[in-house]
Amino acid sequence: AKMEGRGTCRSFEPGMDARLQERRLLEAELALAVAQDQFVLHYQPLHDAKTSKLTGFEALVRWNHPRLGLLPPGEFIQLAEETGVIEGLGEWIMRQACADAASWPQPVKIAVNLSPAQFKQQGLPLQVASALATSNLLPSRLELEITESVLLAHNEHTIQTLHGLRDLGVSIAMDDFGTGYSSLSYLRSFPFDRIKIDRSFVSLMCESSESRAIVKAVAELGSTLGMTTTAEGVETQDQYLLVRENGCTDVQGWLFGRPMPASQLHVLFEQHAAL
Ligand code: C2E
Ligand code: CA
Ligand code: CA
Ligand code: CA
Numbered sequence: 197a198k199m200e201g202r203g204t205c206r207s208f209e210p211g212m213d214a215r216l217q218e219r220r221l222l223e224a225e226l227a228l229a230v231a232q233d234q235f236v237l238h239y240q241p242l243h244d245a246k247t248s249k250l251t252g253f254e255a256l257v258r259w260n261h262p263r264l265g266l267l268p269p270g271e272f273i274q275l276a277e278e279t280g281v282i283e284g285l286g287e288w289i290m291r292q293a294c295a296d297a298a299s300w301p302q303p304v305k306i307a308v309n310l311s312p313a314q315f316k317q318q319g320l321p322l323q324v325a326s327a328l329a330t331s332n333l334l335p336s337r338l339e340l341e342i343t344e345s346v347l348l349a350h351n352e353h354t355i356q357t358l359h360g361l362r363d364l365g366v367s368i369a370m371d372d373f374g375t376g377y378s379s380l381s382y383l384r385s386f387p388f389d390r391i392k393i394d395r396s397f398v399s400l401m402c403e404s405s406e407s408r409a410i411v412k413a414v415a416e417l418g419s420t421l422g423m424t425t426t427a428e429g430v431e432t433q434d435q436y437l438l439v440r441e442n443g444c445t446d447v448q449g450w451l452f453g454r455p456m457p458a459s460q461l462h463v464l465f466e467q468h469a470a471l
Contacts, residue, residue: 252305335365395429415443
């Protein structure tokens with residue numbers, strides 16, 4: 197195709213333009229979407245591995261886009277980070293999640309994802325403190341999930357911010373564990389409360405003895421370091437039995453429930469009325 201020269205090049209331009217235009221349009225729409233109240237939080241149940249009891253929910257954001265319908269975070273979170281929209285969006289997510297969780301039965305906890313870009317803000321602990329105070333949610337009911345990429349820069353400010361957050365009485369989880377380049381060294385940089393073992397390990401457990409060995413080793417490591425371990429992406433009964441057998445303390449995945457709107461959670465609370 198290269199040898200056809202400029203003509204070929206030109207024929208690609210409309211496509212490129214269209215993609216660029218679509219991105220610019222999405223960017224412009226994203227900048228207004230918080231103010232226009234277009235985001236919604238869905239909640240995915242978290243369960244105790246041993247008893248299989250409901251222990252909490254993870255908040256997962258969706259964009260109710262006027263043209264494109266309900267968009268998953270994979271389609272806009274990165275753009276929100278690149279454009280700075282994540283600051284306002286992250287604050288909205290924190291306030292909404294705390295407000296929703298405050299109406300749930302007492303022991304049910306809420307987990308909220310923090311993006312690396314939110315750690316560049318100066319007042320993150322203050323923002324979380326304010327969301328807790330406004331919603332009247334006990335700090336012990338809030339867990340913040342961060343990925344290894346937050347610690348990539350690994351500077352003093354990040355670690356200080358993590359301590360500032362933990363001083364509020366919230367817990368901190370290391371998300372997607374095992375997918376980065378130096379997962380183990382990150383465990384040394386901050387005393388996390390929880391390790392969430394990435395779905396990629398869990399989904400291979402039935403057929404791969406290596407994956408089983410890794411999950412077992414991470415669960416043991418967590419236990420030694422005083423951290424709980426959540427197996428992510430548990431889709432089948434076999435996977436559930438395996439992660440439990442190999443020492444994971446908590447489970448999350450389609451087997452237990454998909455992310456759902458806040459209005460549907462009361463059904464689960466009734467099922468777990470014994471709480
Ligand atoms: P994550 O934090 O690892 O969240 C778990 C993702 O796995 C969710 O995708 C969830 O729907 C999906 N999942 C859960 N159980 C299963 C399962 O059994 N099988 C399969 N195949 N998938 C499962 P989702 O909602 O599309 O979110 C994707 C990512 O977007 C999240 O990954 C997180 O990194 C980011 N994200 C979501 N919500 C937020 C948010 O409020 N703030 C920030 N900063 N990031 C968010
Ligand atoms: Ca997460
Ligand atoms: Ca995860
Ligand atoms: Ca993930």
